[in-house]
Amino acid sequence: AQSVTQLDSHVSVSEGTPVLLRCNYSSSYSPSLFWYVQHPNKGLQLLLKYTSAATLVKGINGFEAEFKKSETSFHLTKPSAHMSDAAEYFCVVSVPSGGSYIPTFGRGTSLIVHP
Amino acid sequence: DAGVTQSPTHLIKTRGQQVTLRCSPKSGHDTVSWYQQALGQGPQFIFQYYEEEERQRGNFPDRFSGHQFPNYSSELNVNALLLGDSALYLCASSWGQEVYVGEKLFFGSGTQLSVL
Numbered sequence: 278a279q280s281v282t283q284l285d286s287h288v289s290v291s292e293g294t295p296v297l298l299r300c301n302y303s304s305s306y307s308p309s310l311f312w313y314v315q316h317p318n319k320g321l322q323l324l325l326k327y328t329s330a331a332t333l334v335k336g337i338n339g340f341e342a343e344f345k346k347s348e349t350s351f352h353l354t355k356p357s358a359h360m361s362d363a364a365e366y367f368c369v370v371s372v373p374s375g376g377s378y379i380p381t382f383g384r385g386t387s388l389i390v391h392p
Numbered sequence: 393d394a395g396v397t398q399s400p401t402h403l404i405k406t407r408g409q410q411v412t413l414r415c416s417p418k419s420g421h422d423t424v425s426w427y428q429q430a431l432g433q434g435p436q437f438i439f440q441y442y443e444e445e446e447r448q449r450g451n452f453p454d455r456f457s458g459h460q461f462p463n464y465s466s467e468l469n470v471n472a473l474l475l476g477d478s479a480l481y482l483c484a485s486s487w488g489q490e491v492y493v494g495e496k497l498f499f500g501s502g503t504q505l506s507v508l
Binding site: 323367382384385 | 437
C-alpha cells in the first residue's frame with residue numbers, strides 16, 4: 278500500500294521569502310514521487326518528478342525537491358516566493374501496480390503569498 | 393498543440409440521473425486516466441484506459457464506468473447519481489510507455505459536476 282501526507286493544509290509566506298511545502302510518503306516499493314500545482318480554474322501541472330535518479334530534483338518556476346529515503350520525505354522548496362506562486366500544491370506517490378503506475382495524491386497544501 | 397480537453401466544463405444533474413463526461417487526450421498520448429476531486433481534497437484515481445481497455449481501477453463502485461475510443465478519446469459515465477458524486481472530474485493523459493518508468497500526467501481543466 279502507498280500513502281502520502283502533506284503536513285500543512287495552508288502555508289502563508291511573504292513575497293520574496295522562502296517557501297517550504299512538506300510531504301511524507303509511505304510505500305512498500307521504491308516510489309516515484311511528484312509535485313503538481315493547481316491554479317484556480319485550471320488543470321494540474323507537473324512541477325517536478327523523482328524517479329530514482331538524483332535525489333535533488335529541479336522543477337519549473339524555480340521549485341526544487343529533495344528525496345530523503347531515511348526520512349521518507351519529499352519536501353518542495355523555492356528560495357523566493359512570487360505572487361504568481363499562490364496556488365494549491367499536491368504531492369503524489371506512485372508505485373507499480375499490475376504493469377502500470379497508480380498515483381496517490383495528498384490532500385493538498387494551499388500556498389498563500391502576501392505582498 | 394492542443395492539450396487535454398474536457399467537456400462540458402460544468403454540469404448540473406439531479407439524484408438518480410446518469411451523466412457522461414468526455415475527454416480528448418493531448419496529441420501523441422494514448423492513455424487516459426480519470427480522477428475525482430472533491431472540494432478541499434486531492435484527486436482520487438477512478439480508472440485508467442489504454443488500448444481501449446480498462447487497465448487499472450481505483451476504489452470506485454461499478455456505477456462509474458468508462459470507455460476509450462480508437463482515437464484515444466474517452467468517456468466517463470456515472471449512473472444513479474448520488475449527492476456525494478458532486479466533484480470536479482479530471483481527465484489526465486499520458487503516453488503508454490511512460491507508465492513503466494513513472495507517469496507524467498497532463499491534466500485537463502476538469503468538469504465540475506453538481507448533483508442536486
